[in-house]
Amino acid sequence: MDSTQKISHLALDIGGTLIKLVYFSANGDYSEESRNGCSVVHGKLCFAKFETRKIDDCLEFIRFNILHHSGVQHPNGAAHDKLYVKATGGGAFKFADLFKEKLGILFDKEDEMHSLVGGVNFLLKTVPREAFTYLDGQKEFVEIDHNDLYPYLLVNIGSGVSMIKVDGDGKYERISGTSLGGGTFLGLGKLLTKCKSFDELLELSHHGNNRVIDMLVGDIYGGTDYSKIGLSSTAIASSFGKAISDGKELEDYQPEDVARSLLRMISNNIGQIAYLNALRFGLKRIFFGGFFIRGLEYTMDTISVAVHFWSRGEAKAMFLRHEGFLGALGAFTSYNNQSHNDLKSHHHTVQRAILNCSGDNFRHIPVTSNLNDSETIECSINLV
Amino acid sequence: MVWYIIPKATGGGAFKFADLFKEKLGILFDKEDEMCSLVGGVNFLLKTVPREAFTYLDGQKKFVEIDHNDLYPYLLVNIGSGVSMIKVDGDGKYERISGTSLGGGTFLGLGKLLTKCKSFDELLELSHHGNNRVIDMLVGDIYGGTDYSKIGLSSTAIASSFGKAISDGKELEDYQPEDVARSLLRMISNNIGQIAYLNALRFGLKRIFFGGFFIRGLEYTMDTISVAVHFWSRGEAKAMFLRHEGFLGALGAFTSYNDQSLNDLKPHHHTVQRAILNCSGHNLRHIPVTSNLNESETIECSINLV
Numbered sequence: 001m002d003s004t005q006k007i008s009h010l011a012l013d014i015g016g017t018l019i020k021l022v023y024f025s026a027n028g029d030y031s032e033e034s035r036n037g038c039s040v041v042h043g044k045l046c047f048a049k050f051e052t053r054k055i056d057d058c059l060e061f062i063r064f065n066i067l068h069h070s071g072v073q074h075p076n077g078a079a080h081d082k083l084y085v086k087a088t089g090g091g092a093f094k095f096a097d098l099f100k101e102k103l104g105i106l107f108d109k110e111d112e113m114h115s116l117v118g119g120v121n122f123l124l125k126t127v128p129r130e131a132f133t134y135l136d137g138q139k140e141f142v143e144i145d146h147n148d149l150y151p152y153l154l155v156n157i158g159s160g161v162s163m164i165k166v167d168g169d170g171k172y173e174r175i176s177g178t179s180l181g182g183g184t185f186l187g188l189g190k191l192l193t194k195c196k197s198f199d200e201l202l203e204l205s206h207h208g209n210n211r212v213i214d215m216l217v218g219d220i221y222g223g224t225d226y227s228k229i230g231l232s233s234t235a236i237a238s239s240f241g242k243a244i245s246d247g248k249e250l251e252d253y254q255p256e257d258v259a260r261s262l263l264r265m266i267s268n269n270i271g272q273i274a275y276l277n278a279l280r281f282g283l284k285r286i287f288f289g290g291f292f293i294r295g296l297e298y299t300m301d302t303i304s305v306a307v308h309f310w311s312r313g314e315a316k317a318m319f320l321r322h323e324g325f326l327g328a329l330g331a332f333t334s335y336n337n338q339s340h341n342d343l344k345s346h347h348h349t350v351q352r353a354i355l356n357c358s359g360d361n362f363r364h365i366p367v368t369s370n371l372n373d374s375e376t377i378e379c380s381i382n383l384v
Numbered sequence: 385m386v387w388y389i390i391p392k393a394t395g396g397g398a399f400k401f402a403d404l405f406k407e408k409l410g411i412l413f414d415k416e417d418e419m420c421s422l423v424g425g426v427n428f429l430l431k432t433v434p435r436e437a438f439t440y441l442d443g444q445k446k447f448v449e450i451d452h453n454d455l456y457p458y459l460l461v462n463i464g465s466g467v468s469m470i471k472v473d474g475d476g477k478y479e480r481i482s483g484t485s486l487g488g489g490t491f492l493g494l495g496k497l498l499t500k501c502k503s504f505d506e507l508l509e510l511s512h513h514g515n516n517r518v519i520d521m522l523v524g525d526i527y528g529g530t531d532y533s534k535i536g537l538s539s540t541a542i543a544s545s546f547g548k549a550i551s552d553g554k555e556l557e558d559y560q561p562e563d564v565a566r567s568l569l570r571m572i573s574n575n576i577g578q579i580a581y582l583n584a585l586r587f588g589l590k591r592i593f594f595g596g597f598f599i600r601g602l603e604y605t606m607d608t609i610s611v612a613v614h615f616w617s618r619g620e621a622k623a624m625f626l627r628h629e630g631f632l633g634a635l636g637a638f639t640s641y642n643d644q645s646l647n648d649l650k651p652h653h654h655t656v657q658r659a660i661l662n663c664s665g666h667n668l669r670h671i672p673v674t675s676n677l678n679e680s681e682t683i684e685c686s687i688n689l690v
Contacts, residue, residue, distance in 0.1 A: 016526040016543060017550055053551040094528030113535060133579040159521055159544035162535075174535045180486075180575060183521055183547030191498060191549050191556045208616075215465055215489050222400025227417060229468075229480045238465035241489030243497050249499045258497075269486060269575065 012107075013327030014091020016159035016292060017183055019058045021048040022328040023066055024381060027079075033268060044376040045332070047325050049291075052091060084108045086331040088115040093265055110324050110331045113164055116156050117172045120287060123322055124149060127377060131287065131318045132180070134300035135308070142318055153283040153315075154182030155274045156326065157290035159183030163277050176277045178270065182292040185266045193255035200316070201259050202296055208260025215241025233300065239265040260298075267299050271306025271317070278307070278315040286317050291324035322377075388412045392637035394421040414549050416637045419470055422462050423478045424636030426593060429628055430455060433683060437593065437624045440606035441614070448624055459589040461580045462632065463596035464490030469583050482575065482583045488598040491572045498562035498568070508602055514566025519559060521547025545571040566604075571607050575610025577623070584613075584621040592623050597630035628683075 010023035026043040050058040087096075087107040099105045123130045124144045131142040150171075154164040160183060163176040182198070189201040211234070217226050218233030219242070225233045240261060243253075274286050286307060293299050300319055308316040322329065391401075393413040405411040429436045430450045437448040450565075460470040466489060469482040488504070495507040517540070523532050524539030525548070531539045549559075564586060580592050594611055599605050606625055613623040628635065 007643070012557030016521050038680045040632060051551075059435075090523070090528065090532075093530060094526065111534065112532075159526070159547045159550075160542075177546045178575070178578065179520070180543040180571060181547075183544030183550060184571070187519070187521075187549035188494070191546070194555070213493070214485070215493075217396070220396030220400070222396065224399060226396075226418075228417065236485040236488050238489030238493070240493030241465045241487075241498070243493035244465075244489060249500070253497075265486060265490070269484070272484065273579065273582065276579070276586065280582065280585060304644070317406075337676030338583050 010062070011086040011328050012088070012092070013112075013325070013331060014087065014089040014095055015327075016090065017186070018324070019050045019052050019055065019091065020089075020325050020328040021050075021058070021061070022046070022332045023048070024332075024379075025376075037086060037243065040379045042378075044378050047322070047328075048322065054204070055098070059099070060070070062105075063103060082277045086110055088112050088327045088331040089343055092203075092277075093244035101366065110334055112327060113162065113172065113174050114170070115327040115330030115334070116154060116162070116240050116289065117164060117166050117170070118333055119326035120154055120166070120289065120320070120330075121149070122329055122333045123167055123326070124287075124321060126379075127322075128350065130321050132321070133316060133318055137301075151281070151283055152285040152287060153274065153281070154326075155270065155276050155286055155288050157182050157270060157288060157292035161273075161290075163274060165277075165281055165283065169333060175281065176273065178273050180266055180269055182266075182290060185262060185292070189259060191263055193252065194260050195255070195259070199294075202263070204256045204259035205238055205263045205296075205298065206256075208254065208256035208258070210236070210257065210261045210264050212257040213242050214239050214264070215291050230276070236264070236268075263299060264302055267302035268306050271303040272310060274303075274317075275307045275311045275315050279311060284315055284317055288317060288319050289323045289326045293319060293323060321375075333370075354381060390414045392640055393414050394418050394633045394637040411561075416640050418633060419468065419478065419480050420476070421633040421636030421640070422460060422468070422595065423470060423472050423476070424639055425632035425634070426460055426472070426595065426626070426636075427455070427475055428635055428639045429626065429632070430593075432685075433628075436627050438627070439622060439624055440603065440610050443603070443607070449603050457587070457589055458591040458593060459580065459584045459587070461576065461592055461594050463488050463576060463594060463598035467576060467579075467596075469580060471583075471587055471589065481587065482579065484579050486572055486575055488572075488596060491568060491598070495568055498556065498564050501561070501565070504597075505600075508569070508600065510562045510565035511569045511602075511604065512562075514560065514562035514564070516542070516563065516567045516570050518563040519548050519567045520545050520570070540638060542570070542574075555677060569605060570608055573608040574612050577609040578616060580609075580623075581613045581617045585617060590621055592621055594623060594625050595629045595632045599629060 011022050011305060013020040023046050024043055025046050048061060050061070059205075083105050085099075085105050085107060088110040089112055092107050092109045096107045096109075099107060125146055129141045133140050133142060141155050149167060151167045154166055156162045156164070158181060160181040162174055164172050165175045166172045174242045186198050186201060189195055193201065193204060195201045195204060204323070214236045215238040216233060217231045217235045217237045218224065220237055221233065223233060225231065231237075255336050288303065293303075300317075302319045320326070336361050388410055390412045391414065394416040398413050398415045400617055402413045402415075405413060431452055435447045436451060439446050439448060448510060457473045458472060460472055460478075462468045462470070465487055467484045467487040468480055470478050471481045472478045492504050492507060495501055499507065501507045501510060520542045521544040522539060523537045523541045523543045524530065526543055527539065529539060531537065537543075584590070584592050594609065599609075606623075610623045613621050626632070
């Protein structure tokens with residue numbers, strides 16, 4: 001590889017709980033000349049994620065799979081050009097020194113909100129069958145009209161939740177958020193059920209019954225609805241409300257039921273705050289990002305009902321296939337900005353992305369494994 | 385001949401326990417709608433009892449002078465086991481516009497499971513001594529100590545409630561119950577405050593009255609809710625608390641006796657007139673749930689019998 005081609009073809013989003021990676025994998029060394037004299041490299045956008053608390057795994061992955069192949073020398077070796085890598089999320093600040101020290105990588109920091117929005121806009125405009133609704137047990141892809149994309153509400157459910165009103169390319173405002181997010185679900189879940197991971201907690205919730213611990217309207221009203229205010233007897237009046245008077249200890253409850261009530265509580269709450277903010281700004285479409293949902297139907301159903309029902313059909317909940325990689329993708333597609341003076345005049349534009357879709361099956365991807373080949377995005381990169 | 389006493393009763397238990405009261409005490413419930421009673425109770429208190437409502441800002445409790453001609457509209461947020469949010473436009477004119485299932489029951493339910501506490505007051509007492517930064521993931525934890533000032537979040541703002549419990553490598557037993565209780569209280573209070581102000585904004589409501597037995601005069605709770613309301617609404621909305629916060633429904637049911645609701649009721653009816661608040665001064669005391677309001681918390685008044 002030409003030693004002058006120090007291509008940063010990787011972007012990172014380092015959050016409170018997870019590190020998300022997007023990197024470009026070229027199809028061999030083949031590159032072609034395009035019409036305007038640039039070379040175009042064909043390949044795939046690949047995705048990987050790691051737990052932030054196991055950051056060494058991420059460092060090792062980068063060292064072995066990316067730096068090694070691109071021929072970048074180890075800092076302790078011969079002199080070399082610095083490798084600038086786009087990084088977003090809080091960890092772009094928190095771990096900047098660590099990456100510099102261990103891998104010789106300098107972070108070119110991108111704002112978190114900016115990256116999230118950039119990532120969604122990129123996906124919605126470039127990748128077909130990215131967004132879908134989930135209603136009445138049916139998943140349905142949404143055809144995005146590029147001329148009618150804005151405005152929309154982006155709800156990114158990470159450790160915490162950010163809600164961003166998007167009015168155009170690069171035009172956005174973080175209007176709200178909530179601290180009851182994925183981190184709350186997993187944090188409380190670990191304390192209450194001794195589960196070891198997010199996926200284990202989701203698996204538990206699958207088999208649970210929320211009516212064991214949640215206090216329903218019917219429990220207060222003796223079996224009847226409170227129809228006057230539109231609440232059925234099975235509506236939840238108070239999450240975890242039965243734990244007050246049951247005379248049971250934590251150990252007496254099934255972890256499945258605890259997980260189910262927890263998932264319902266967090267999902268419903270996010271859905272409600274999301275629709276209240278959508279109503280506030282007259283937004284009809286709400287896209288949900290982050291690694292909270294993971295294709296789980298109960299979660300998508302809870303959120304969809306909260307949004308559609310309580311907004312009386314005004315607002316619509318939509319989910320994204322690459323939900324957890326919004327920030328990383330946004331950072332990745334920002335490489336065409338000249339952010340460093342000493343960066344050689346290379347820039348990349350991601351063109352003609354073709355999604356190689358694995359069909360209509362949505363697979364829940366466990367956090368320890370990475371999206372496989374069929375989840376990558378075929379694309380080309382212009383080198384100028 | 386059997387005489388039945390027919391008291392007013394509201395809340396879900398007016399239905400659920402109607403048979404029990406009839407069987408054990410010979411009492412027949414004259415059921416009043418829960419929302420109607422809550423609203424009736426607040427309106428009665430605000431119009432009749434001086435120094436009922438107060439704000440809590442920057443550590444200062446301040447009674448609010450209620451202008452009877454400028455009472456409506458307002459938002460009532462009743463924090464019971466669950467939460468109801470009611471827009472009140474006039475006497476008997478109201479609409480339940482929202483609610484949340486993350487209420488007092490959630491706080492106590494999760495609190496019992498996580499701390500083995502035995503009561504709401506014990507949980508509140510624990511929270512007094514806790515530090516939420518032990519378990520909550522702050523903005524600074526994610527950003528390496530700095531603020532995220534671009535979006536208005538300081539480094540000490542909570543990014544994710546209970547978020548540190550993911551990666552600490554600790555079990556439940558390794559955490560201080562005080563810290564767990566504190567994080568729980570903050571989480572529930574802040575969430576209610578946020579949903580309350582979002583609904584107030586939605587209908588252009590400037591005043592939010594908080595009822596129910598969740599607050600109990602605890603300054604941390606009032607501060608959290610007040611900040612959530614005042615700060616996030618940019619001063620548009622104001623949070624107010626009530627001295628008789630937990631008795632709104634019962635008071636509303638009580639003051640509804642002037643309705644002729646049963647045909648076989650002798651033509652007695654009661655109106656509550658000239659209520660004078662016998663106030664214990666400016667100290668607001670937190671009343672434990674097992675004891676009752678003492679003499680200084682009662683409301684002197686007169687009843688007309690017709």
